[in-house]
Amino acid sequence: MLLLYIRKKDNTETLRRNVQLIDQSATSVTLTLWGDHAQSFAGVEGSALGIKNAYVREYMGTYSVSINAGCRIEMNPESDECKELHKWFEGERSTIEVKSISTQANSGSSNFVDELRLFSFFTNPNLFIDDKGIYFNNIGVVTQIRSDNALYMSCATGDCSKKVTQNGSIYQCAANHSSTEYKYRYMVSMEISDICSTTWITLFNDKAEPFFGKTAMEMGELQQSDAETFKAILNSKVFAMHNFRCRGKNDTYNDVSRIKHNVFDIRQPNFEQYGIALDAAIKKLEAL
Numbered sequence: 001m002l003l004l005y006i007r008k009k010d011n012t013e014t015l016r017r018n019v020q021l022i023d024q025s026a027t028s029v030t031l032t033l034w035g036d037h038a039q040s041f042a043g044v045e046g047s048a049l050g051i052k053n054a055y056v057r058e059y060m061g062t063y064s065v066s067i068n069a070g071c072r073i074e075m076n077p078e079s080d081e082c083k084e085l086h087k088w089f090e091g092e093r094s095t096i097e098v099k100s101i102s103t104q105a106n107s108g109s110s111n112f113v114d115e116l117r118l119f120s121f122f123t124n125p126n127l128f129i130d131d132k133g134i135y136f137n138n139i140g141v142v143t144q145i146r147s148d149n150a151l152y153m154s155c156a157t158g159d160c161s162k163k164v165t166q167n168g169s170i171y172q173c174a175a176n177h178s179s180t181e182y183k184y185r186y187m188v189s190m191e192i193s194d195i196c197s198t199t200w201i202t203l204f205n206d207k208a209e210p211f212f213g214k215t216a217m218e219m220g221e222l223q224q225s226d227a228e229t230f231k232a233i234l235n236s237k238v239f240a241m242h243n244f245r246c247r248g249k250n251d252t253y254n255d256v257s258r259i260k261h262n263v264f265d266i267r268q269p270n271f272e273q274y275g276i277a278l279d280a281a282i283k284k285l286e287a288l
Ligand SMILES: [Zn+2]
Pocket: 155, 156, 157, 160, 161, 162, 173, 174, 175, 176, 177
C-alpha cells in the first residue's frame, strides 16, 4: 500500500506517467505507468494505491516499479492499512527525510560497483528485463570448460562465420558458400561460478582468443597434433578469478523462457573496487 505525489507527467507523447510512491519506511520509488494506465490514472498527492502484478526494474543500482496491461491498480482501497497510511502521511510525511531508491544515491561510485551482480540476482521472478537486457559485472571463477566442442570448423569466405559441413574436399556453409578451405573458430561452453551460484556461458571467438592466448587456428592444429596440450591450455583458465562483463536477457526456447547470460568481456578483477563494493553491501545489510 503506497501513497503518492506526482512529480512528472508527459503522457501527451509517450503515454507514460511517472508517479512517486512512498510508504512508512520513508523510502520513495518511481512507479511508471504506461498506455491506458497512464492515461486513465486519476491519483492526486495523498492518494493511496493498491497495486497487483507490478514489475521491479533495475538499472545501475536503482529501482523503479513498472506495470503492464495485466496489472491492477486500485485507488484508495478500503482497508485498515490504507487508513494507517493516510494517517502517517498526513501526520509525518512533511517532517521526515525521504530516501529514494530510484535515483543514484552514490553518484561518485564507479560503474563497476554500481553494476556488480551475482547470477542469482536474476532469479527474482518480479524482476523486469526489457529486450536490451541488463548489463552487469560478475566476479567469479571458471569452474568447467567443455573441451569437446570448444572449436568448430567455420566458413572461410569473407567475414562469414557459419559452421561448414564437409562434402568430399569442399566445405559448405548454410549461406551456400563453398570453398576448399575452412578456418577454426572458438565457441567455448564454460561454467562460471560466483559465491552463490553457477551459470553456463558461451565464449565466442573474439573474446576467446585473447582469453586463452592462442588463435583458434593454433588451437585447431593442437587439437589434431597434441590433444593433451590442447586440453591443458583450456583448463589453465579453470579456477582463475575474473571480472566477467555480462548481459542477462530473457531467452525463449520451445516456449520455455529463462535467463541467459552472455559474456562480452573478461577482465582482471580490480580488487580495490571489489572491496569497496563488498563494504557497501555489508553496510546495507547492517542497516536492515
Ligand atoms: Zn559462409
